[in-house]
Amino acid sequence: MTTVKYSIPNISCGHCVHTIQSEVSEIPGVQSVQADQENRTAVIVFDAPASEDKIKALLAEINYPVQN
């Protein structure tokens, strides 16, 4: 199990939090997604077949790119 915390500057409201949580949860292997509106972060717990590359690619696709 891997836990990552990403900075996602585009998080601006509760809708963003909901979108990120529901979309990232769809990736097979993702165990939990906790997006935070105030800090503009997301804590994601996952296992294979999910990977950081897949998660970051999806976030970029739905217009919430991770800040490096």
Ligand SMILES: [Cu+2]
């Ligand atoms: Cu929003």
